[in-house]
Amino acid sequence: MIKHHPSDETLFRYANGSLESGPRIVVAVHVGACTACAERIAGFEALGGSLLHDIEPEDMEAGALDHVMAMIDTGEAGRGKAAPAQRLPRADVGIRLPEVLDDCGIGPWRWIGPGVRWSRVTLPDDDSANVMLLKVVAGRKLPEHTHAGYEYTHILKGAFSDARGRYGPGDLDEADDDVQHQPIVDKDGECICIAALEGQMKLSGFFGRLIQPLFGG
Amino acid sequence: MAVTIRDEGSLSAPEATRLMAAVAANRDRVAFAALFGFYAPRLKAFLKRSGMTPSAAEDVVQETMLLVWKKASYFDPARAGVSTWIFTIARNARIDRLRRESRPAVIAEAFDPSDQPDAPVSGEQAIIAVEREDRVREALDLLPREQADILKMSFFGEVTQSEIADAIGIPLGTVKSRVRLALGRLRQILDDLK
Numbered sequence: 441m442i443k444h445h446p447s448d449e450t451l452f453r454y455a456n457g458s459l460e461s462g463p464r465i466v467v468a469v470h471v472g473a474c475t476a477c478a479e480r481i482a483g484f485e486a487l488g489g490s491l492l493h494d495i496e497p498e499d500m501e502a503g504a505l506d507h508v509m510a511m512i513d514t515g516e517a518g519r520g521k522a523a524p525a526q527r528l529p530r531a532d533v534g535i536r537l538p539e540v541l542d543d544c545g546i547g548p549w550r551w552i553g554p555g556v557r558w559s560r561v562t563l564p565d566d567d568s569a570n571v572m573l574l575k576v577v578a579g580r581k582l583p584e585h586t587h588a589g590y591e592y593t594h595i596l597k598g599a600f601s602d603a604r605g606r607y608g609p610g611d612l613d614e615a616d617d618d619v620q621h622q623p624i625v626d627k628d629g630e631c632i633c634i635a636a637l638e639g640q641m642k643l644s645g646f647f648g649r650l651i652q653p654l655f656g657g
Numbered sequence: 658m659a660v661t662i663r664d665e666g667s668l669s670a671p672e673a674t675r676l677m678a679a680v681a682a683n684r685d686r687v688a689f690a691a692l693f694g695f696y697a698p699r700l701k702a703f704l705k706r707s708g709m710t711p712s713a714a715e716d717v718v719q720e721t722m723l724l725v726w727k728k729a730s731y732f733d734p735a736r737a738g739v740s741t742w743i744f745t746i747a748r749n750a751r752i753d754r755l756r757r758e759s760r761p762a763v764i765a766e767a768f769d770p771s772d773q774p775d776a777p778v779s780g781e782q783a784i785i786a787v788e789r790e791d792r793v794r795e796a797l798d799l800l801p802r803e804q805a806d807i808l809k810m811s812f813f814g815e816v817t818q819s820e821i822a823d824a825i826g827i828p829l830g831t832v833k834s835r836v837r838l839a840l841g842r843l844r845q846i847l848d849d850l851k
């Protein structure tokens with residue numbers, strides 16, 4: 441049973457296309473597992489459809505249709521799926537990942553602190569997005585920390601709890617810089633999440649920030 | 658080949674669905690031209706309101722309509738109305754273009770959730786999909802005027818929330834809470850569909 445969903449604002453930004461690519465893929469993972477959010481996005485997309493339908497039209501340049509027809513004729517269909525970018529390397533991370541991540545590169549698990557490992561997720565269309573898998577061992581308590589900006593975390597396996605509640609498989613935790621929390625992973629098993637940060641921080645800065653609380657620095 | 662564009666002042670949802678079916682099943686160019694005649698000028702206006710220059714908007718419209726032709730067989734009236742489906746294609750084409758402008762080295766296509774395989778749709782869901790655009794319109798009419806306006810402005814992303822605040826002369830916090838309220842109301846009305 442999913443208890444924690446993205447906010448309406450986040451689903452709205454997913455629907456209108458203004459959510460950054462990192463958070464977008466994490467929300468897509470959630471939506472793939474949550475019919476309630478899929479419905480909400482469909483509703484917000486229908487808002488886009490009705491705004492499009494009702495908007496005051498503006499003349500296209502002369503010959504626009506002929507141009508599109510010519511592209512159809514020559515089969516010069518742009519950068520289609522016919523010529524896919526080379527497949528990104530995918531490490532085995534020990535769990536079956538959601539289908540929406542099929543085109544993403546998945547790095548091997550790397551140690552970043554006691555009981556905590558991460559794996560870099562590379563998006564095929566935006567290699568600058570900060571997306572990662574995180575794996576934390578059972579019972580591990582992370583030091584208290586705050587977030588610099590919005591952070592989106594979808595739980596793939598296991599669960600953690602903090603003052604705000606318990607987050608289990610299928611839950612999406614949307615934490616802003618007001619949230620100060622100290623998550624504890626359930627005792628009966630490890631927890632694996634996919635997480636993205638909003639903003640194009642340098643990876644090193646992101647790591648620094650992640651590692652810092654883990655080492656109490 | 659020369660195709661004349663009919664002046665499409667209006668296009669009903671069932672008519673649009675019929676045209677899409679003709680494009681998908683018969684690769685019907687006359688049907689496609691009719692869809693182009695209605696949607697291309699509206700997409701252009703939509704994209705310009707979202708902050709694109711006229712020439713960038715023109716490009717993205719052509720790209721979008723080409724994708725409408727190519728992906729016609731993916732259109733499923735049980736999932737979304739034609740306007741909504743075309744909106745999502747334009748949205749993704751716009752994301753794709755903005756990303757290419759900022760990161761020209763990356764050539765992969767933008768992530769497109771509509772390309773993902775879907776679970777089968779129940780009969781009940783199909784009815785909801787057809788009604789959704791109409792229900793959204795009704796919902797907007799039910800919202801207080803200032804909430805509906807802010808929702809529309811936010812959707813196009815033509816201005817930031819702080820610009821909206823400046824324009825209307827209300828604090829940023831009020832804009833944020835109005836958007837939140839409006840989204841909550843809209844969601845409630847849409848949830849009531851079920």
Ligand SMILES: [Zn+2]
Nearest residue numbers: 445446474477
């Ligand atoms: Zn959800």
